[in-house]
Amino acid sequence: xxRVLMRALGVVGAAAVLAGLVAxxxxxxxxxxxIATEVVILxxxxxxxxxxxxxxxxxxxxxxxxxxxxxxxxxxxLLHLQWPLIACLAVSAVAGAALALVIGFLSVRLDEVYxxxxxLAFGMMVFGVAYQWRSVTNGSDGIAGFMLTxxxxxxxWVLDDPAVYYHVVLGVVIVAAALLxxxxxxxxxxxxxxxxQNPERVAFCGLNVRAYRLAAFTVAxxxxxxxxxxxxxFLRVASPEMLHWxxxxxxxxxxxxxxxxxFLGPFVGAALFVLLETWITGFTEAWMLVLGVLLALMVMFxxxxxxxxxLAWLTRRTGDRS
Amino acid sequence: xxxxxxxxxxxxxxxxxxxGVAAVSGIDLDVAARETVAIIGPNGAGxxxxxxxxxxxxxxxxxxxxxEGRSITGLAxxxxxxxxxxxxxxxxxxxxxMSVRENVEVAVSARRGTARRWWNIASRARxxxxxxxxxxxxxxIAHLAERRAATISYGDKRLLxxxxxxxxxxxxxxxxxxxxxxxxxxxxxxTALIRRLADSGEFTFLITEHDMAVVFGLAxxxxxxxxxxxxxxxxxxxxxxxxxxxxxxxxxxxxxxEADETT
Ligand SMILES: Nc1ncnc2c1ncn2[C@@H]1O[C@H](COP(=O)(O)OP(=O)(O)O)[C@@H](O)[C@H]1O
Ligand SMILES: [Mg+2]
Numbered sequence: 001x002x003r004v005l006m007r008a009l010g011v012v013g014a015a016a017v018l019a020g021l022v023a024x025x026x027x028x029x030x031x032x033x034x035i036a037t038e039v040v041i042l043x044x045x046x047x048x049x050x051x052x053x054x055x056x057x058x059x060x061x062x063x064x065x066x067x068x069x070x071x072x073x074x075x076x077x078l079l080h081l082q083w084p085l086i087a088c089l090a091v092s093a094v095a096g097a098a099l100a101l102v103i104g105f106l107s108v109r110l111d112e113v114y115x116x117x118x119x120l121a122f123g124m125m126v127f128g129v130a131y132q133w134r135s136v137t138n139g140s141d142g143i144a145g146f147m148l149t150x151x152x153x154x155x156x157w158v159l160d161d162p163a164v165y166y167h168v169v170l171g172v173v174i175v176a177a178a179l180l181x182x183x184x185x186x187x188x189x190x191x192x193x194x195x196x197q198n199p200e201r202v203a204f205c206g207l208n209v210r211a212y213r214l215a216a217f218t219v220a221x222x223x224x225x226x227x228x229x230x231x232x233x234f235l236r237v238a239s240p241e242m243l244h245w246x247x248x249x250x251x252x253x254x255x256x257x258x259x260x261x262x263f264l265g266p267f268v269g270a271a272l273f274v275l276l277e278t279w280i281t282g283f284t285e286a287w288m289l290v291l292g293v294l295l296a297l298m299v300m301f302x303x304x305x306x307x308x309x310x311l312a313w314l315t316r317r318t319g320d321r322s
Numbered sequence: 323x324x325x326x327x328x329x330x331x332x333x334x335x336x337x338x339x340x341x342g343v344a345a346v347s348g349i350d351l352d353v354a355a356r357e358t359v360a361i362i363g364p365n366g367a368g369x370x371x372x373x374x375x376x377x378x379x380x381x382x383x384x385x386x387x388x389x390e391g392r393s394i395t396g397l398a399x400x401x402x403x404x405x406x407x408x409x410x411x412x413x414x415x416x417x418x419x420m421s422v423r424e425n426v427e428v429a430v431s432a433r434r435g436t437a438r439r440w441w442n443i444a445s446r447a448r449x450x451x452x453x454x455x456x457x458x459x460x461x462x463i464a465h466l467a468e469r470r471a472a473t474i475s476y477g478d479k480r481l482l483x484x485x486x487x488x489x490x491x492x493x494x495x496x497x498x499x500x501x502x503x504x505x506x507x508x509x510x511x512x513t514a515l516i517r518r519l520a521d522s523g524e525f526t527f528l529i530t531e532h533d534m535a536v537v538f539g540l541a542x543x544x545x546x547x548x549x550x551x552x553x554x555x556x557x558x559x560x561x562x563x564x565x566x567x568x569x570x571x572x573x574x575x576x577x578x579x580e581a582d583e584t585t
Contacts, residue, residue: 194425201415
């Protein structure tokens with residue numbers, strides 16, 4: 001197949017998937033609006049994680065901290081200030097970035113397993129704070145009972161309607177993903193990939209590797225915070241579970257499941273994760289077992305993940321990052 | 323060579339100890355702009371350690387490094403690179419999963435300050451692309467530009483690393499055994515290339531090398547190291563006839579070739 005044809009097929013495929021996503025509320029059973037909302041939000045979370053892991057090569061085990069803080073930020077602003085949602089989301093992204101800047105500043109100096117452990121430790125601390133600081137976070141109950149506002153002043157979207165909220169989520173995530181994609185394809189993104197492969201060489205090219213790692217970590221924190229900000233109005237609560245360390249595993253699993261070497265991999269991974277969880281828990285308790293087997297297979301035989309493997313199979317050529 | 327000019331690099335009393343072991347001790351060396359100084363000595367003599375200190379990979383235990391009149395002692399590698407010193411490594415040090423072109427682009431975009439741009443498209447960054455293309459051309463690896471770096475031959479990887487070294491537009495270039503592990507053909511190619519670069523007058527070179535033919539063919543001066551210390555410093559002619567050097571390395575045996583095998 002020629003390159004042009006391949007590209008055309010890719011564009012058509014992407015357009016079809018997008019159209020399908022937009023059409024979910026009209027064509028799928030009601031229940032799938034909720035599934036789709038969750039998939040899209042967690043896809044953004046997993047993609048933000050993959051900027052750090054798949055691109056910059058740092059395995060962070062504390063990503064839920066930024067997601068959770070984003071959720072609390074939107075929930076608190078909705079509860080106390082009743083700002084339009086878009087402003088809440090901005091606050092969430094800034095909160096995620098700020099927390100990532102602090103945690104990253106202390107963590108990126110370490111390599112590999114120490115970095116992973118430190119991000120895990122900081123993630124636990126953030127959970128501890130959310131759990132204990134009752135006057136602000138309401139402890140184990142989390143922040144609930146907030147009313148939804150308009151998306152932006154005067155647009156009049158009824159966000160209480162799950163279909164409307166889903167479309168808002170989809171729109172926000174598409175814009176965010178486009179921005180993230182731009183970052184991945186930029187010169188900055190290229191340097192991150194170089195750092196993942198050989199940080200020493202990058203330093204000897206004259207770049208401050210720590211600063212680049214910190215920048216990637218902070219940007220990822222912003223997008224994770226945004227994902228959290230979208231999730232809180234959907235769940236009608238921001239709870240400590242959202243920043244529990246076990247939640248940090250989810251974007252890791254989704255990214256690996258979908259394929260860490262591809263921009264869209266984590267989104268596919270999130271879809272698989274949520275759909276499989278829904279279907280499998282429907283008839284068996286063994287969801288963790290199935291997930292475990294699947295992950296083991298991915299790591300042992302399909303390192304490119306589901307998306308990467310499918311892509312390679314479709315195009316029959318070794319996949320570059322796409 | 324003109325050693326009466328202010329030196330581009332001035333090394334004073336440089337020492338590095340690992341635990342109690344002195345890998346380098348009391349090295350003094352002034353390098354004039356645009357000269358080529360070869361550093362020779364058996365394995366373990368401390369050549370790489372000396373490079374590691376000059377390039378910021380290791381902090382000296384003692385001594386001072388002055389580059390273009392500014393102290394660079396103990397600076398981080400990226401600062402020393404920014405200051406104008408670039409190095410290659412004894413063991414190939416590239417980005418294996420990127421294409422040859424991208425490897426060079428990273429180095430070019432680091433120097434041009436493009437590296438921090440998150441809003442551009444790397445594969446369409448014109449200035450970077452053109453400069454990278456010119457570099458792979460200059461090192462005659464243009465035909466490999468789209469190949470994944472891990473898959474090219476050993477000798478070509480060394481050339482690629484050289485392209486990355488030059489991409490930062492250094493004034494001082496440190497080459498650590500640039501021809502080690504190369505076939506005689508490749509050795510000749512690289513030697514000719516280094517000669518051309520040296521003759522261009524753009525760079526000052528420090529070269530460590532085991533191949534004496536290469537050393538004597540390229541060097542304006544030679545520093546002979548032995549157990550971390552400076553044994554002799556002089557012109558190729560002086561070094562060639564120096565009794566201690568003759569005894570140690572240049573006897574009628576092929577010791578120089580044998581020495582290639584480790585580290
Ligand atoms: N990181 C290190 N830790 C401990 N010893 C080292 C280290 N690097 C080099 N050495 C020791 O320093 C001495 C000089 O090594 P090196 O500079 O690599 O020599 P050369 O490059 O001339 O072969 C050797 O004895 C080596 O074992
Ligand atoms: Mg050496």
